Amino acid sequence: MNTRELVNYLEGLAENNNRPWFVMMKPAYDILRAEFTELVGQVIAGTAKFDPPVGGQDARKAQFRINRDIRFAKDKSPYKTHFSAVIAPGGKKDPGSHYYFHIDHQGKLFVAGGCYMPPPEVLAKVRAYIAKEPARFGKLLRARALWQRYGALQDEGRLARPPKGYAADSPYIEHIRNKSFIVWNEVPVKSVGDARLAATIVDGFKTTKPLIDWLREAVR
Numbered sequence: 001m002n003t004r005e006l007v008n009y010l011e012g013l014a015e016n017n018n019r020p021w022f023v024m025m026k027p028a029y030d031i032l033r034a035e036f037t038e039l040v041g042q043v044i045a046g047t048a049k050f051d052p053p054v055g056g057q058d059a060r061k062a063q064f065r066i067n068r069d070i071r072f073a074k075d076k077s078p079y080k081t082h083f084s085a086v087i088a089p090g091g092k093k094d095p096g097s098h099y100y101f102h103i104d105h106q107g108k109l110f111v112a113g114g115c116y117m118p119p120p121e122v123l124a125k126v127r128a129y130i131a132k133e134p135a136r137f138g139k140l141l142r143a144r145a146l147w148q149r150y151g152a153l154q155d156e157g158r159l160a161r162p163p164k165g166y167a168a169d170s171p172y173i174e175h176i177r178n179k180s181f182i183v184w185n186e187v188p189v190k191s192v193g194d195a196r197l198a199a200t201i202v203d204g205f206k207t208t209k210p211l212i213d214w215l216r217e218a219v220r
């Protein structure tokens with residue numbers, strides 16, 4: 001994947017987020033989308049080596065559309081300014097656990113793993129699993145490589161109070177209050193290099209595997 005050309009294109013899209021510009025630049029978009037599809041296929045194949053259930057996915061279906069859903073958004077810009085993909089056993093709609101990455105108009109490579117804003121029934125299972133198996137969650141929190149790389153679970157949308165049915169002194173209540181169970185980091189894509197891009201993403205996914213495994217146990 002020619003990431004320099006991709007970032008240049010996305011920079012232009014960020015500055016000209018309108019249909020006429022997008023249509024004019026459609027040939028460039030088509031080339032970059034084809035290259036990104038190839039990258040996603042490489043990432044899927046690499047991830048399947050340590051997580052076989054994600055193997056065999058269609059790289060095209062793993063990608064998100066460039067069009068934004070603006071029906072309820074204040075920002076009416078029609079296009080996203082990143083190329084992104086999610087890898088999971090059940091594809092994009094899998095509610096349990098995901099590997100995700102994108103490259104954006106600022107030249108950042110974003111790599112993540114976990115469960116972002118799951119539906120209520122899935123979130124309820126995850127919270128219940130923490131309460132039922134606190135030792136298992138404690139073991140996850142001691143996964144050294146995971147936390148050395150990603151720091152901590154992201155707490156976007158954390159509840160101010162314990163959810164219904166949980167006491168304030170429940171073990172790991174600060175995590176039970178989470179609405180997502182996900183880790184991520186980002187680096188300049190140019191620091192990675194095109195030749196090492198797929199391998200770097202796969203390595204980032206592999207490091208999240210303890211969290212992915214734990215989530216699958218929780219929602220099984």
